Amino acid sequence: MSSIQYPTSSGQPCLLALESSCDETAAAICTLDGRLIASRIASQIEIHRQYGGVVPEVASRNHILHVRPLVEQVLADAYRTLADISAFAATSGPGLVSSLLIGTSMAKALSIAENKPFIAVNHMEGHLLSPFMNENGPVRPCVALIVSGGHTMLVRVRNVGQYELLGRTRDDAAGEAFDKVAKMIGLPYPGGPEIDKLSQRGDPTAFAFPRSFLDGRSLEFSFSGLKTAVLYELPKIDLNSEQVLTDVCASVQAAIIEVLVEKLVLAAKQCGEKLVTVSGGVSCNRGLRAALTARCAKEGLQLLLAQPDLCTDNAGMIAFAAVQRFNIGHTSPLEADVDPNLSLVS
């Protein structure tokens, strides 16, 4: 179990949020002025690694084991009791139904017991708003790139809750491309961090893997061709060679990064927007962060990257998104259902 502790600010009203959309169980407490004061994650990566991916039933059983201790731990970290919490929030989608039900049921139960509001949060809104956390607020208009295991999308943000989809992937998400290629070349799940690590020692120009820009002005993505290109390369190369393996990783990573960076810059130009944000698990990638920083500086764009510990799934971002909603009067009925395909834009 990993934990991140932030400075406490006792006495501030706050909100407790749970995240259980996939294989991480997480709880966090955020003050109503948007400061994260406690955040813990119980990771199941080691459990699912042996299956090469997330097994939904195993994930939900583990959420049940972790969720109550996590609530008690974040309350202790923040020097709060349940009575100090102004509202309870949980991710209600998108994600695995049986996993989503654990977090939402727990948050609803706490809401009923404490007679406080419940807030259902869209997991993608958690990622979307995460670059504005800590010192980077308030949430303001921008063009946002979200790159996670399940989604790759460009979104125009006008305000909290006012989102316009500019483009998304037609096939695999960027994280999925990392994970699938990693599996093909024998790396453990999840593949993104493994490819990131090995890329540091490889040559990104060793293999000319395809960059799918579709037509020049399109803000849509496609990563399935990259996967196929790697598959065709496999019989011709020796992955037992450390150099070949690191070169494949660096070349795959370079292909994904170039498309993400170029499409984000194109979207900002098309929208006439100077502020761009990047979030989601793939935004941890060191090569991507460096390329974005260099390119945005060159283009005169202001870049806000989600903090590395807030890129992959966590409840801090869910608490922060819930606070943004709560502060403009949004709460959810206790009957609110989970939705595995919940959309960020209507």
Ligand code: KG4
């Ligand atoms: O946002 P996230 O934790 O979960 C979803 O909402 O999907 O993203 C998980 C994805 C996985 O595909 C994982 O391989 C990828 O993020 N990822 C990375 C890195 N760390 C996590 N991809 C590339 N480089 C990384 N360092």
Ligand code: ZN
């Ligand atoms: Zn996520």
